[in-house]
Amino acid sequence: MFDSNSFPRFGDKQNSEFFETYLHRVLAERDRCGLTELIGGIEALMISVEPGKSLEYIAELALMTPYHYLVTLDSARHYTHVLRIDMNSPDILLREVKDASYSDIFRNLNDMYPVGARRPHSRYLGEILYASNRHEVVAMQQDREFRFFGLGQLADLDLPLNVSLSKPSPYTQNVVGYMERPEDGIRVYQHGESIILNEAQAAYERGKEMQDQIGIKGMIMPIDHLATRVYSQNREVALLEYLALSSYYYWGSYDIRDQNSSTNVTKNVRGQPETKSPAKVFTANNLPYCVNHLDKLPSPTESFVRNYGPRLHHMALSVADGQTQGMENIDFVVQQIAAQGKGFLLDTVGSREEGLKQIFSSASDFSSLIIEYVQRFDGFQGFFARDNVAQLTYAAGLEEGVRASAN
Template sequence: MIDLATYVPMGDKKNSGFFEEYLPKVFDRRAESGLPEIVDRMAAVVVQVEHGDAVNYIAELALMGPYRLVDARLTDTHKVYLLQSQPDFPRMVLLEPLAAAFEDEVTRWNMLYPLASAKPNARYIGEIYKATSVKAVRDALEPQGVRFVYDGETANPFYCSEHLSFTFLSDFTYNRVGYVDVPLDTLEGLNLGDKLQISAESQSLIESAASRQAEHGIADKVLGIDHLATRILAGEREDAILEYLTMVPYYFWGAYNITEMNSSTNVTRHPDVPDDKLSPARVFTANNTPAIVNSFENLPMPTEDFVRNFGRRMHHMAYEVGDGDVNEVKNVDFVVSELTKLGTPFLAD
C-alpha cells in the first residue's frame, strides 16, 4: 500500500511548483470524494479500427500476444468485439464502424492531423475501470470539472449506457476514461445489441494466426499488458497527469528524462496491485521543449513530431515477456525474432 502523503516520486525529471502544489490537492480531493472506494482496477482497454479492419486486427493480436476473441455484438453503429487474455487481466474491446463513412469526435480529431487522416476512425480510445456504480462515479467527478458523455451527445452509443459511462475526449491526451459496473467476461451485461456471429472464414483467419503463434513458440511467452503510453505536447505533461489522477485511483510513480529524445517518460501506477498486468501502468511521454523554440538548439524532438503529425494519442501498448531463454537467447529477443519471421515489423533492432 502506497502512502500518498509521504511517497516521493522516482526519477530525475523536475516538476513545476504548480504540479507540486496541486498533486497532493488532487489526491486529497479524490479521497474526500470517495473515488478510491468506487473505482477499482482497469477492466479493459478500448481500440477503434477502420470499417472492415476488425478481423484482421484480431488475427494480428492473436499472432503477437495473448488476447483471444470471446464475444461480439452488433450495435446501431458498430460491431463490438471483446477479447480476453488471462482472467484477471484487463479485457480488450474493439470497435469497428458499420460504415466507412461513420463520423464522430474521433474522426474529426484524426482529420486535423496529416498522418492520422489516412485512417480517420482508427484510434486508441481509452481505458475502462471497474466501478461499484457508474452513477456514483459521475456524482463524484462531475463537481470536479470532469465531463461525461450523455445520451444524444455522441454518434456512438457505446460511450453512454446504463452500465458503462465514458468521459469526453481529454483536451490533453485525446483519450477517454470509461467506467463499468458489470463484469466484462462477456458483453451481455452491457445490453449493446444482438450477438454477432463470426463467419467461418473470419474464424479460420483468427485461429490460423493463433496456431502460427504456438508453432513458433511464442504463445506462452507473451503475457499481459504492462503499460500504456500516450504521447502529448510538451506544455501539457503536468496537466495530463493531474487530470488522469483525478479520474482513477492511480498515483504518480515518477518521471525520467530521456536525454537522447529530449523528452521525459512519466509513469502513473495502481497502488494496490502486486503485478502491473492486473491494472497496467499509464505512461505519458512529452518533449522537454516545445517545437516552437526547438530551432534555437535543434535538439531531437521525436515525441513532439509524433504529436504534430498524429495528434495527441496512444503511442504503444507494451506487453510483458516472461523471463527465461530459448537456446541461450533471451525470451524477449526470441519473441521479436520469431514475430519478425512471421512478418511483424518492429521500430528498432
C-alpha cells in the same frame, strides 16, 4: 483508507512548483472524498480501426499477444469484437465502423492531424475503469467539472450503454469510462447483439495457430503499460487529470535528455501487478516545437503528437522471464514473429545486468499502434532503463508518419 501520496518517488525530471502542490492536493482530495476507494483498475481498452480491417487486426493480436477472440457485439453502425485473456487483465474492445463515410467526434480528432487523418477511423479511444458504484463516481466527477457523454449521446455514438464515458481529454484526447460488475462476476457490455462471427473466429484461430507453431505460446503475458504522447506544455496537466479521474498514483518521471523528452509514469494505488491493471505512461517533449529553431534538438515525441495528435503511442506486453533455445525469451519471441513478416523498429535494447530488455514493433498497419515487448530479469522491480528509453524513443522517431513532415 488509501493514502495516494504515500508512495516513494522515482525519477529525476524536475516538475514545476504548480505540479508538486496540486499533485498533493488532487490525490489527498481524491482519497478524502472516497473516489480512490470507488474506482478500481483498468477493465478494458477501446481501439477502433478502419472498415474491413478488424479481422486482420484480430489475427495480428492473436499472434502478437495473449488475447483471445470472445464475441462480437453487432450494433447499428459498428462491429465491436471483445478480446479477452481472462478476468485478471483488461479486455480489448476492438471496434470497426460499418460505413467508411461515418463521422463522429473520434474521427474528427483524427481529421485534425496530417498523419492521423490518413487512417481516419483508427485510434485508441481510451480505457474503461472499474467503478464499484458507477453513478456515484460520475456524479462526483461531474461535480468536479469533468464532463461526460449523456445517455443520448452514447446511443448516437453507438457505444455500450452500461459504461459512462468522459468527454475526450483536451490534453490526451483519450476518454475514461467507468463500468460496474459484480465482484468476481464477468464483464458484460450492453451493446447490440452478441454474435460469434465466423470470419473473426477464423482470423483468431489463424493467429493463435501461428503463435503455437512458432513456439511462443505462453511466453507473451498481459499488458504491462500504456504510453500516451502529449504536447510538451500538457505534460503536467495530463498527469493531474488522469490522477483525478482514476485511482492511480504518481510514480515519477525520467528526463530522457538525449531525445528532448520525458517519460512520466502513474500506477495503480492498490499495488496490483501491472498485468491486472497496466501502468499509464505519459511522454512529452521537454521543449515545444515553436522554440526548436533555436536549439534544433531531436523532437521525436512532439513530432509524433503534431502528426497524429495526442494519443496512445504503444501498448507494452511483458514477456515471461527465461531463455529459449539459448536466447532470452524476448529475443526468441521477436525472432519468431519477425520471421512471419512483422517489422520491428530496432533490435532489442537493454540486458540482464540492466534489469530489463525491450523492443518496439513497427506501427500496426491496422491500428497504427506500436507493440512494445518488455522482459524483466529476476523479478526486476524498476520500470525502465534510461538508455533503453532513449534508444526506443529515437527508433520510434524514425517511424514513417513521425519523420514525415506532412502539411
